[in-house]
Amino acid sequence: MQELLNKLVKKNVVLTKDGRVADYIPELDKAKKDALGVCILDNEGNRYTAGDCEIKFTVQSISKLVTLMLAILDNGEEFVFSKVGMEPSGDPFNSIRKLETSSKKKPYNPMINAGAIAVAAMIKGKDAREKFQRVLDFFKKITEDETLDVNYKIYCGESETGNKNRAMGYFLKNDGIIEGNVEDALEVYFKQCSIEVTAYTLAKLGLFLANNGCTSTGEQILTPRISTIIKTLMITCGTYDMSGEVAVRVGIPCKSGVGGGIVAVSPGKLGIGVYGPSLDAKGNSIGGIHLLEDLSRELKLSIF
Numbered sequence: 506m507q508e509l510l511n512k513l514v515k516k517n518v519v520l521t522k523d524g525r526v527a528d529y530i531p532e533l534d535k536a537k538k539d540a541l542g543v544c545i546l547d548n549e550g551n552r553y554t555a556g557d558c559e560i561k562f563t564v565q566s567i568s569k570l571v572t573l574m575l576a577i578l579d580n581g582e583e584f585v586f587s588k589v590g591m592e593p594s595g596d597p598f599n600s601i602r603k604l605e606t607s608s609k610k611k612p613y614n615p616m617i618n619a620g621a622i623a624v625a626a627m628i629k630g631k632d633a634r635e636k637f638q639r640v641l642d643f644f645k646k647i648t649e650d651e652t653l654d655v656n657y658k659i660y661c662g663e664s665e666t667g668n669k670n671r672a673m674g675y676f677l678k679n680d681g682i683i684e685g686n687v688e689d690a691l692e693v694y695f696k697q698c699s700i701e702v703t704a705y706t707l708a709k710l711g712l713f714l715a716n717n718g719c720t721s722t723g724e725q726i727l728t729p730r731i732s733t734i735i736k737t738l739m740i741t742c743g744t745y746d747m748s749g750e751v752a753v754r755v756g757i758p759c760k761s762g763v764g765g766g767i768v769a770v771s772p773g774k775l776g777i778g779v780y781g782p783s784l785d786a787k788g789n790s791i792g793g794i795h796l797l798e799d800l801s802r803e804l805k806l807s808i809f
Contacts, residue, residue, distance in 0.1 A: 531666065539783070540556075542557035542559070543780075544705045563701055566698070575628060589682075616742040622670060623683060646726065663699055712775070713776065714776070767793045
């Protein structure tokens, strides 16, 4: 496994030159463009790493998985999906277009920004601070990592430049999708995206989902039903409007973020975390997607 990972990082790191680092949020543009790393964890306690797997970066859209889990635990599946759909949107992750043009009104799925903001509004708590603290504590619990925290420079940049996300929030409030305070929902959303992780953190998250919501200590945090919902949405919506192609090429549940991270799940077997901040036109790690495709083919991981 170690030899394979070293080979795949070396092969795919050259692709980073063809992408670009996200620059629409201040500080994200400081990432090292040619970084690429991977971490794999299995149920025997083995940890395999290669490349730039110790670099810290912000989780960004991968956090949408975490808040969705918590929102379902807080409110139940029926309530959550009465406010947010389960269908691929076919649009970029930050598109606002279908909020107005679709007859459904509610966001198409929880993995696009509009859906994630609606989900953030469902987290229980008396104010934004308490709600976000519950998100952070839950993230720590399922990854078994007490060191997780917010990068406040990134958070400030998210909040200062997040005008489109803010517009989505008020649009959702107007249509009755968000029932509480819009600014509280936005604060939770901006902060959740600004949590710092490593490829190892994402591999821990992946292994948690690979084991149907059970930690390495044996604690069952999610029901198998919730875990199935999360992994299915990762397949259908997890890599933005490239999700169908990634399903064909990689064949396992994946969720990406514009910070360069990808979490991938081999059900019952492996948790995989990838970092590569050079992005393709859809906002996915260009080296990371190709690395996962090669890894899936080599290890025959596809669920299809």
